[in-house]
Structures are given as structure tokens and as C-alpha cells.
Amino acid sequence: MNTLCEANGSFAISLLKILCENSPSGNVCYSPMSISSALAMVLLGAKGDTAVQITQALSLNIEEDIHQGFQELLSNLNKPNRKYSLRTANRIFSENTCELIPTFKESCLQFYHSEMEQLSFAKAPEESRKHINTWVSKQTEGKIPELLSGGSIDSETRLVLVNALYFKGKWHQQFNKDCTAEMPFKINKKEKRPVQMMCQEDTFNLAYVDEIQAQVLVMPYEDMELSMVVLLPDDGVDLSKAICVSAKNPTVKCKVTKNCPCFPPRLLRFVSFIFISMIQFELNFK
Numbered sequence: 001m002n003t004l005c006e007a008n009g010s011f012a013i014s015l016l017k018i019l020c021e022n023s024p025s026g027n028v029c030y031s032p033m034s035i036s037s038a039l040a041m042v043l044l045g046a047k048g049d050t051a052v053q054i055t056q057a058l059s060l061n062i063e064e065d066i067h068q069g070f071q072e073l074l075s076n077l078n079k080p081n082r083k084y085s086l087r088t089a090n091r092i093f094s095e096n097t098c099e100l101i102p103t104f105k106e107s108c109l110q111f112y113h114s115e116m117e118q119l120s121f122a123k124a125p126e127e128s129r130k131h132i133n134t135w136v137s138k139q140t141e142g143k144i145p146e147l148l149s150g151g152s153i154d155s156e157t158r159l160v161l162v163n164a165l166y167f168k169g170k171w172h173q174q175f176n177k178d179c180t181a182e183m184p185f186k187i188n189k190k191e192k193r194p195v196q197m198m199c200q201e202d203t204f205n206l207a208y209v210d211e212i213q214a215q216v217l218v219m220p221y222e223d224m225e226l227s228m229v230v231l232l233p234d235d236g237v238d239l240s241k242a243i244c245v246s247a248k249n250p251t252v253k254c255k256v257t258k259n260c261p262c263f264p265p266r267l268l269r270f271v272s273f274i275f276i277s278m279i280q281f282e283l284n285f286k
Contacts, residue, residue, distance in 0.1 A: 003069070004060075004073060005073070010059040011035075011059050012032035014059070035163070037112060038090055040070050041108055041161070070112060071110070084169030084170070084225075084226060086169070086226070087139065087166045087167075088164070088166075090112050090114035090162070091115060091135065091161075092108065092159065093132055094116060094118050094160075096118035097122065121153060121154075121156075121157040123155075132153075132162060133146050133147055135162070135164075136164050140166045141166055141168075143166065144164070169222060170221065172219075172221055172223075180198050181197060181199065213233060214231050214234065214237065215232045216231055217229070218230075
């Protein structure tokens with residue numbers, strides 16, 4: 001599964017670079033793992049040039065058992081009885097007059113936990129669209145009530161591949177609401193904007209990456225299983241530079257600038273007592 005995780009990392013950086021091309025200073029929110037798992041499910045039924053192109057785009061190693069790797073990854077992500085909620089779900093909706101090969105349906109369920117559902121796109125496209133939106137809304141606890149807009153499905157539609165991702169968790173070290181204050185947030189080299197910032201002082205894993213001239217901060221969630229990784233370029237360094245360098249060399253290494261007995265040097269990280277000012281944000285689907 002390590003090889004698959006490396007492939008997902010390479011795909012994530014490459015895709016981020018593409019998404020930022022037209023608007024380098026814009027915000028981007030995407031789930032690389034959701035995209036890769038959905039396309040890997042398509043790979044189950046692909047052959048020839050299509051299979052080659054999907055494999056190359058996802059940076060997958062054809063010598064590895066790709067689908068077994070995704071099965072293990074998805075099973076690990078969807079483990080129950082954790083202090084946080086993390087769920088990912090795939091589903092294929094097909095036109096009910098089309099017949100899908102049984103082995104393809106069985107493999108989708110086995111490796112990607114994805115069930116097939118047949119709808120009447122030809123005779124009832126609007127009802128089918130609403131049905132899919134209801135499924136997505138349920139999977140995301142109502143956070144995405146309308147994934148498919150009106151007119152996105154018509155009588156010519158034959159297959160719809162959907163991935164839904166839901167996460168809710170608490171910080172390992174909670175922010176004090178009373179410490180939230182308005183501070184300037186740098187949009188780019190020239191522009192700043194006043195925003196509400198959460199603040200706290202504590203001990204975190206921190207490292208520096210010479211190749212992209214940026215600090216890397218790891219902020220764990222409750223139980224320390226999951227973390228948010230924050231990339232902070234040096235003052236005057238454009239974030240797009242970090243993206244370009246990472247896309248060319250996804251295995252850039254962190255430089256340890258302090259010795260710490262808590263972690264061996266090979267982990268390339270150190271523990272530091274730091275002050276964090278972090279923007280308050282909320283993700284809304286549009």
C-alpha cells in the first residue's frame with residue numbers, strides 16, 4: 001500500500017499544479033484520493049489506450065496489485081469506532097437498459113465497496129438526477145445537497161460515477177474561541193486582507209524544506225491518527241513555486257534545523273513550541 005500512497009501523492013501534486021494554472025492565487029479544494037479511487041474503479045473495466053492513460057495519469061505502478069491496494073486503503077479510511085468521522089463512498093449509476101458485465105460489478109464491490117444502481121436516465125433524467133443528489137447528501141451529512149445541477153443529466157446519459165467524502169474531527173489541541181482575533185492575511189505578495197484568525201501556543205511537529213523554501217507544520221486531530229499539514233512559504237516566496245518544485249520532484253526532503261531526542265533524524269522532523277495564527281475557514285460546496 002506504500003507504493004499506492006506514493007502514487008496518490010504524486011498525482012495530488014500534479015493535479016494541483018494543473019488546477020492552479022489559470023488562477024494561481026485562487027483557492028482550491030479537492031480530494032485527490034477520491035478522484036484516484038473513482039478512476040481506478042473505471043480502470044477495472046478499461047483496456048488498451050484507455051487503461052494505459054488512466055494508469056499514467058494516476059502515476060500507478062502496473063507491476064503492483066493496484067485494486068488490492070485501493071481495497072486496503074479504503075478499508076483503513078472507513079474504519080468505524082474512531083473519535084473522528086471519515087467516510088468515503090463510491091457508486092456507479094447506470095442506465096437501466098444497459099447491461100454491465102457481472103465480474104465488473106463484483107470487482108467494484110469487492111475492491112472499492114461500490115454498489116451499482118440502475119436508473120432510467122432515458123425516460124426520467126430529472127428524477128434520476130434528484131435521486132443521485134439525495135444519495136450524495138446522505139453520504140455527506142447534508143453538506144452537499146445538490147452535486148448535480150439541473151440539466152446535468154439528460155436522456156443521452158448512460159453512466160454516472162460518483163464519489164462522496166465526509167470528514168469531521170476535533171483538533172488534538174483545541175483552539176480557544178476567546179483568542180480569535182482579526183489579523184492581516186496575505187493573499188499574495190502585494191495584497192493583504194483582514195480576516196478572523198484562531199490562535200494558540202503549543203508543541204507541534206515542524207520542519208523546513210529547502211527546495212521549496214517553506215516551513216511544514218503538522219497539526220494533528222484527536223487521537224493523533226490524522227493531521228492537517230500546513231505549507232508556509234518564506235516571506236516573498238510565491239506558493240506556486242512550491243507547487244511547481246513539488247510536481248517536478250514529489251520526494252523532496254525536509255531539513256531538520258534542530259536536534260530533538262523525541263524523534264530520530266531519519267523522520268526528518270522536530271518538535272518545537274510555537275505560536276500559531278490560523279485563518280478561520282469553512283468549506284461550502286457550490
